[in-house]
Every structure is written in C-alpha cells, then in structure tokens.
Amino acid sequence: MSAFNMADQLSYIDNPVFSQFAFYGSILIGKTVLMSPLTALFRMKNETFSNPEDLKLGAPGIKVNFDDQTVERVRRCHQNDLENILPFAVIGVLYVLSDPLPHVARRLFQTFTAARLIHTVAYLAPLPQPIRFLAFGVGAVVNMIMVGRVIICGTL
Amino acid sequence: MSAFNMADQLSYIDNPVFSQFAFYGSILIGKTVLMSPLTALFRMKNETFSNPEDLKLGAPGIKVNFDDQTVERVRRCHQNDLENILPFAVIGVLYVLSDPLPHVARRLFQTFTAARLIHTVAYLAPLPQPIRFLAFGVGAVVNMIMVGRVIICGTL
Amino acid sequence: MSAFNMADQLSYIDNPVFSQFAFYGSILIGKTVLMSPLTALFRMKNETFSNPEDLKLGAPGIKVNFDDQTVERVRRCHQNDLENILPFAVIGVLYVLSDPLPHVARRLFQTFTAARLIHTVAYLAPLPQPIRFLAFGVGAVVNMIMVGRVIICGTL
Numbered sequence A, B, C: 001m002s003a004f005n006m007a008d009q010l011s012y013i014d015n016p017v018f019s020q021f022a023f024y025g026s027i028l029i030g031k032t033v034l035m036s037p038l039t040a041l042f043r044m045k046n047e048t049f050s051n052p053e054d055l056k057l058g059a060p061g062i063k064v065n066f067d068d069q070t071v072e073r074v075r076r077c078h079q080n081d082l083e084n085i086l087p088f089a090v091i092g093v094l095y096v097l098s099d100p101l102p103h104v105a106r107r108l109f110q111t112f113t114a115a116r117l118i119h120t121v122a123y124l125a126p127l128p129q130p131i132r133f134l135a136f137g138v139g140a141v142v143n144m145i146m147v148g149r150v151i152i153c154g155t156l
Helices: A016-046 A052-057 A069-097 A102-124 A131-155 B016-046 B052-057 B069-097 B102-124 B131-155 C016-045 C052-057 C069-097 C102-124 C131-155
Strands: none
Touching: A016 A069, A016 A102, A016 B069, A016 B131, A052 B131, A069 A102, A069 A131, A069 B069, A069 C016, A069 C069, A102 A131, A131 C016, A131 C052, B016 B052, B016 B069, B016 B102, B016 C069, B016 C131, B052 C131, B069 B102, B069 B131, B069 C069, B102 B131, C016 C052, C016 C069, C016 C102, C069 C102, C069 C131, C102 C131
C-alpha cells in the first residue's frame, strides 16, 4: 500500500529512532519552557518588571527595570535555547524521517541533549569559560550534521 | 503492513487528534506571524527604527530609536509567543503521535489557544495584572503536561 | 488499512511535497543555526561580550558591552529568522500534511527560501531599503498563505 492517510491509531512508539527523538526532544522542550517561570521567579524576587502594569506584583514605589543582572542572565540563556533547541526540534523531525542509522541518530540526540544541559548549568551557575562556549559549539555542530544529512538526502 | 513510506497521498484529515492540532496550531502560528507586521506598523506610525538604513522610511532627520513604549510592548508580546507557541507547536506534534485520548487532547489544545489569545489581548490592551500572568501560566502548564506525557511514553 | 504505526522503515523520500519541504526547510534552518557562530565571531573580533565570565575570551581590561553595531545587527537578523523561519518550519509540516497541489507547494517553498536569503543579505550588507522590507513581507505572506490553507482544511 503506497497511499497513506493518518488514521485512528497513530503513534511513533514502534519506530525506535522517532521514539528516541521524542524522548530527548521533549526533555529539551520542557527545559526551555521552564526558563519562562524561572525568569518570572527572579522578576518577583528581585522586583524587576518590564511593564508598568506589572509593578503591582512588587512593592509599592518600584519602577520598570531592564537591567537586573540575574534576570538578564536567565533571559540570555533562554534566548540561546530558542536559537538552538527549537531548530533542533524542527530539523530533528526531518532527520528522523530521512531514515538515519539508529545508533548514529541516538548518539546525536544524546550528545545534543548533554551539551544543552551543560550549557544551561554553565550559563546559570555561571561556570568559567570556555565550558559554555564549548557546550554551545557541540550543540551547533550536531544541528549542522542533521541539516547536512537532510539536504543531501533531498538532492539525491 | 509495518513498513511505512510516505507516498502520493499524505494527509492528517482522517486523524481527528492531528486535525484538531493542525487547526489550533495554525491559528496560533498565524497570530505569531502577524506580530511582525504589527511591530512594523507601529515602527512606521511612531517613526521608530532600529537600523540606519531604515530611517528613510520615516520623516527626514529622525534617528534610530530602541525606546518607543508601544513598539517595545508589541516586541515583548511577540517574544513571549516565540517562547511559548513555538514549543507548543513542536511538543504538540510529538504529543499527537503519542496517541493521546482524543477528548483530552482537544481540551488541552483549546485551553492553550484560549490562554494565548487572552495573553495577547492582556499584553497589548494592556489589561490589569494578574490576567496576563495567569494566561501565561495556563499556557505553560499545558505545555508541561504534553512534555510529561511524551517523556513518560518514551521511557515505558 | 486505516491503522498506522510508524515502523522500521520511515521516510519522506517517496513523498514529493515532503521531500521539497525537507530540502528547503533544512537550508533555512541551517542558515538560522549559522547565525549564532556568526554572532560569536563578531563578538570575538570586536571583543563585545554580554557576560562577565566571557571577558577572558578577549583582551585584558575589556568590559561587558551591549552596544556593538555589528554584533547587534547580526543579532537582529537572527531574531528576525527566529520570528519567521521557525514558524515556516512548523506550519510547513502541517501544510505538507494538508495534501496541497505539489507545484503550488514547491513554488511557495522556493519563494519563501529566496525571500529569506535576500533578507539576510539585505540585513548584513546592508542593502538600501525597501529591499529588506519587501523580502520580509514576501516571507510573511507565504507563511500566512500556508496558515490559511491549514485553517480552512481543518474547518471543512
């Protein structure tokens, strides 16, 4: 059967590469989503708000503030996640569908996940450079390997 | 038949959960994409541009400006969409493929969509807090519920 | 057969529209991912760092700096990619699965890809306006066309 209509029962569970991707991808998306409440937490704690209407969430008399060091650090870490983890999630789906070798795919997903978790710790601690720099670089290389494979598969 | 090759006819229309996701997801992506022209509109109206080469789009003699209150408010709203709606779109696909109960999935998609539309109105109006704060929180909880299910499905 | 479980062999290669999308989408994701190392390159060259712990990557005595013109320009270009290319990648998958006419889909993907590549060149060169403005607009229109089709397909 070559025609395909997604039907009642639709699942990635029987596909080992997709299952691996779903597992690691959802850990990373969960980590990224949690950066927002973390920012909010430090905004509350440090009474650092960006909008006039938010000021009533803090003490009377505070003003909008865009310069709190901790809040801005969490925000830069979050932004770096958006720049790297969201592309990973998107190219990852295409990579999975390019039918890669399962053990290569698993190693790439694990490497990327470890690199991004180290990146977050290195940014928030902060750890001395070049730890964060290297963690970022490893993640970017994994993304580019997957991009390269999908482009090559598309032109063959 | 266990092997699967996407073929001539490929559609989500017969899968009710994927159809629901496609409907709500595309509304939210459309809303996010429209934030850019909205920013551009206020940049034109308030003659607030970030790049020297953009200045000829406004009156003679204006300078680059990063501090217009309205433009920065639209931009913060847009950024919050990137931080929440893009992860929703990504984890949503994995969640759909984890074969969830259709009525639970539909309720999650509807809740997230309502929360994000309320968030946008609350940000742009602006409405008094904690409306925006709660709308953001509801969206983040829906994302984490989907993340949790995909991780659990992946480890079983 | 209406039930579907992704299995050992999973690939988009037999679906022409998905193959086209994978090809153009991965070019654009690759371009977006490369903006981060480009930012890092100019941070090194211009010794412009955002975090105190990064300062040892530059000359002794430098301070954190958020105002380098070149770095901020690359960052704005990168941000615009996140705001447009990531939504394209997400809505593109849904659009592909809405079973569009192949030649229409290919034209949309090609138009979007050309518009975003022109946008990047126009931002980084920089080229005189309204080139970047038009490139951005064409990309946004393609995104909205795909959003519109998926919403309409979902409500029929």
